Amino acid sequence: MIKRESSKQLLWGVIVETEAYSQSEPACHGYKKRTPKNEVLFGPPGHLYIYLIYGTYHCVNVVTNKTNFGNGVLLRSIALPDENERTASGPGLLAKRFGLTREHNNLKLSLEQGLWIAKGSSIKTMDNIHQTTRIGVSKGKDLRWRWYLRNSRSISKREKGDLCPSYSKAWQPSFNQGP
C-alpha cells in the first residue's frame, strides 16, 4: 500500500505489480556502471529513483538493499479505490497519477515528505501472486523478477491464467467488485 499526502488530500492505493532490478544483472541501469543518472540507485534504501523514459513518461523505483549496491524495485501498477482501475496501471501512468517526476528523484519515503509505504492487508494465499518475466526489457529477459496480484484488475499486462478478465474497451470503474 502506498500513500501520498499533499495539501490535505490523501491519495493512496494498493501496489499490485512490481519488478526488481539489480546491478548484478544486465537490465538494470546500475549494471556495471555508476553514472550521475543512476546514482540514486546506489544510495541508501527507502529513497525513490525516478527517471524519464521515452522522453515522455517517468518510472518510479524504490531503492532497496545497502548503500553502494545498485538495487531497486520498480513500481508498475497501483490499484486506487473509487477510481478507474487503469489510472495507475503501468509505470508511466502510475507516476503521472501520483504526480511524481524526476523532481522527486532521491526523495526519501517518509511521513514528513508526505509519501510513504504502509503495510496493507496480507495476501491470503501465495497462489494470488504471480511471478513472471519483466516487461519491456531487451536484456535479462530470462529473469522472472516481475510479480503481480493475479486477481487485480489494475495490472499493466496480463497473462493466460490470470484470475480476472481482460479490460473491456469501455472503462468500467469496479474496484470493489469481484473479478
Add this chain to the structure above:
DNA sequence: TTCACGATTCTA
C-alpha cells in the same frame, strides 16, 4: 557534436 536507444503509452 552526433547518434542510438530506452524498465512506455496511445493510435491506426
Add this chain to the structure above:
DNA sequence: AGAATCGTGAAG
C-alpha cells in the same frame, strides 16, 4: 504494428 519524444552516455 508504429509513432511520439528527449535525456543520457558512448563514440567520433
